[in-house]
């Protein structure tokens with residue numbers, strides 16, 4: 001399960017860096033490496049592109065996992081190059097930006113957009129797997145998430161548009177509730193199809209979310 005990201009356009013990155021001439025670039029060895037948005041190859045390509053645009057790249061690094069506490073060590077190890085930069089260009093997901101913000105006072109400019117939490121179904125195809133709804137139903141939906149797999153996010157599906165197992169919104173896509181039905185049938189748990197799910201309680205996902213473990 002990974003943060004799925006897409007690189008911002010060169011124009012957007014250029015705009016983000018306007019007025020910031022000296023740049024230190026940070027990639028991530030985990031999620032953005034997997035999506036080819038911020039691994040070592042993309043970081044080096046970004047360095048060359050910025051230099052062509054007249055930026056001074058003071059250094060770069062690819063942190064093994066930019067969202068965890070290895071980031072503090074990486075910031076220390078690259079202290080002089082970061083100190084001489086006007087900003088950090090982050091090629092990690094937004095969680096990496098948050099982590100770096102804990103250790104660095106300089107502007108941190110994201111070069112990627114964080115899209116969703118997903119899994120790689122087949123090489124190069126990423127699918128959203130969980131919207132972190134706070135009231136997980138996977139135990140009653142045969143492990144298929146109705147929030148992310150159904151185009152309407154129905155928790156009491158299917159809608160009336162299912163057509164030969166395909167979704168009415170996207171005919172290329174299997175209807176999530178047909179998949180749920182078929183898997184529940186295999187598990188001999190079809191009675192769960194009749195279970196009414198009460199309206200979602202959106203209070204459990206009020207922003208900003210937090211959790212304290214006692």
Ligand code: SF4
Nearest residue numbers: 130131133136137145
């Ligand atoms: S129901 Fe779906 S969105 Fe909600 S927690 Fe479970 S997997 Fe995530």
Ligand code: SF4
Nearest residue numbers: 150159167168175176
């Ligand atoms: S056809 Fe199936 S997946 Fe598509 S919106 Fe209706 S219930 Fe959801």
